[in-house]
Amino acid sequence: MKILFVITGLGTGGAEMMLYKILSRINRDKFDPIVLSLMDRGTFGDRIEALNIPVYTLNIGRGQLPNPQIIWKLVKHIHQHQPDLIQGWMYHANLAAQAASFLSLKKTPVLWSIHHSIPDLKLEKPSLQAIIKLSALTSKFIKKAVFSSQTSQLQHQKLGYPPGKTYLIHDSFNTDLFQPSSEAKISVCQELNISTESLLIGLIARFHPMKDQDNFLQAASLITNNYPETHFILVGPEVTPENYFLSQKIKELNLGNCVHLLGERHDTPRLTAALDIATLCSAFGEAFPNVVGEAMCCEVPCVVTDVGDAGLIVGDVGKVIPPKNSEALAKAWQEMIELGNEGRNNLGRQARERIEQNFSLDSVNSAVHKYENLYLSILANKN
Known part of the structure; x- marks a missing residue:
């Protein structure tokens, strides 16, 4: 055929x-x-x-x-x-x-x-x-x-x-390509010249109003004082230091020391596995966002906005919040941080099991x- x-x-x-x-x-x-x-x-x-x-x-x-x-x-x-x-x-x-x-x-x-x-x-x-x-x-x-x-x-x-x-x-989702890796976090922290004890929160998305990077940065500014060891990684086309909107917003919110704009990358499985918390903060337009399932394959717990079927993907092994609400996003991150490494690891293992049972390629x-x-x-x- x-x-x-x-x-x-x-x-x-x-x-x-x-x-x-x-x-x-x-x-x-x-x-x-x-x-x-x-x-x-x-x-x-x-x-x-x-x-x-x-x-x-x-x-x-x-x-x-x-x-x-x-x-x-x-x-x-x-x-x-x-x-x-x-x-x-x-x-x-x-x-x-x-x-x-x-x-x-x-x-x-x-x-x-x-x-x-x-x-x-x-x-x-x-x-x-x-x-x-x-x-x-x-x-x-x-x-x-x-x-x-x-x-x-x-x-x-x-x-x-x-x-x-x-x-x-x-x-x-490809559970062979996206896998948990403790080495990934070490290598990414070395690449960014930050401590391997840092907590990494990430967003992988092209620069577009529907992806709402503004909301992500606003939420980041709300928790940096209480959790100074947290670093924020943004990956995707046009998500670079040359992006005027993002660079100005980071400067305005005084986030220059903890936000990393990595642009479009071809090692997203490594970057995803390096995260402690993955985020989808889209305002609208998402249907079945792949980045959520890919993070779950890597045993990374997710915080997602209630757009498309993002909530269906994470089920009860992640957090679902309203879109365009930086306070809710920061609160969900805080709750994930307070779980500690063991709590997040347990949630991450459940997340991968959910993908394997329901959405494996x-x-x-x-x-x-x-x-x-x-x-x-x-x-x-x-x-």
Whole structure:
């Protein structure tokens, strides 16, 4: 079965990572995947090609909507590769895939994959609001819209997605790649030139209003006086000392000695395992945030805001707080700190067990197997 995966871009992100994980595990005796990025190769293009999967790009600019010329190029790829099924991945690519399939006259089944939650449509940029509304109108023509989050699935149904067209497949996590490591903390502390006795609280996220790094820093300022041994690690694209907003906020809050902006990194398993407490403080937009499950794989207890299915992931082995509330975030951190090393380690072990039991990439109920079964069922009923 030849599947054309059409994705908005291949940069750093949870949705992009999930596609890579599926492609790395998909049964190649049954499925022949091809990847087409509307943008460039990003950080995952080479990694996907290393799996012996061809990657094509259309090189549209960031923020640019798929125009007729781009759609026509996509149509030509459909004619060239003759896929049995087209899998869209994220909003822009979903719409582009559906439009190209329609114009190709091939009647190729189209699925969408959505990795975003919408507690309030007004929180999104006007251009994305328009894409989401248009998607709701055209969703009745696709085979299925796959959601990584139950919260997101219900929110999109309220926006007009036909319930019979929606399908839930939670993301899965690589418990082999993300593992606990005492050596990781030592090496990271040495890299940062801080004491190995320091307590590390981390946030791994690109710089974006939905990720709410401002909230993270505000909370950090509330606990540094009582816990001066605490250091805060922020990792992700544009999360660097050159970021004017972050550098000014750190200066304003007098956090220069304890906040470390590490930018985009390719050793996130090591950085994650080095943490004592992992944080997701997003204000909105999250569906099934991978960074939470990855931290739990590393036996790192998590404090998360109640966005998307973050609370579902941590269950009763982490703390769930309201978004945009730095006092609640600082209080949750304080409670984790007061548990001490033994208490946090016990919670971390329970966290990894929760992932292994419910969200492991190698389990029989993994996202990979669920996508494979969905593809087979759709083609078995193809008109």
